[in-house]
Amino acid sequence: MSEAIDTRELPAVITGYLTAHQTRDLNAALACYTEDAVVTDEGHNHRGKPEIRDWLSRAASQYTYTTTLVAAHRVDDEHYVAVHHLEGDFPGGVVDLRFRFTLAGDRIAELVIAP
Numbered sequence: 001m002s003e004a005i006d007t008r009e010l011p012a013v014i015t016g017y018l019t020a021h022q023t024r025d026l027n028a029a030l031a032c033y034t035e036d037a038v039v040t041d042e043g044h045n046h047r048g049k050p051e052i053r054d055w056l057s058r059a060a061s062q063y064t065y066t067t068t069l070v071a072a073h074r075v076d077d078e079h080y081v082a083v084h085h086l087e088g089d090f091p092g093g094v095v096d097l098r099f100r101f102t103l104a105g106d107r108i109a110e111l112v113i114a115p
Helices: 012-022 026-030 048-062
Strands: 003-005 033-041 044-047 065-076 079-088 094-104 107-114
Touching: 012 026, 012 079, 012 094, 012 107, 026 048, 033 048, 044 048
Parallel strands: 033 107
Antiparallel strands: 003 065, 033 044, 065 079, 079 094, 094 107
């Protein structure tokens, strides 16, 4: 069971990643991951930094959208959820996405993005 927290209470690596992702700072976003991290987005797994770099570069250029962090949840010391509201030119135009983070120390070991 998770508890709702103020978005400012998310761990620094998560807020740093979200800022880098939103500003399309590929190197800063990639630095937040462990070497063997896994990202799952749109049902596809991206394993390790080279695949995550490819995914980040494609995701940043595919659509134009705005994103607003609207909620955060703490599951335990290693698991957090950040909820983003997106609006843009992607199919459907509006969606709330849950970014489910698993941390390993001060890095992201896993990220699952889903509605």
